[in-house]
Amino acid sequence: MDCSDCLERLHPYLDRELSERELDEVRVHLDECGGCEPVFVLERVFLERLRGSATSDVCPDEVRERLILRIRQDARGGS
Ligand SMILES: [Zn+2]
Numbered sequence: 001m002d003c004s005d006c007l008e009r010l011h012p013y014l015d016r017e018l019s020e021r022e023l024d025e026v027r028v029h030l031d032e033c034g035g036c037e038p039v040f041v042l043e044r045v046f047l048e049r050l051r052g053s054a055t056s057d058v059c060p061d062e063v064r065e066r067l068i069l070r071i072r073q074d075a076r077g078g079s
Helices: 004-009 008-016 020-034 036-052 061-078
Strands: none
Touching: 004 008, 004 020, 004 036, 004 061, 008 020, 008 036, 020 036, 036 061
């Protein structure tokens, strides 16, 4: 699994929609990759905030896309 695969599974992972095998693969990658782990942590906090808030007209997609793009660029530049 590379970073793209991992980030594609971000939401299914957080929503627990992955199979046990996929969950394991994501966990292994998060252990090994310093770039993806903070994204998962941020996203989880983000979702928890969203779910805890009464307003549903927030549109986090653009913010998230930007964040993921930046992390991907960091991952490429760092190696
Ligand atoms: Zn990664």
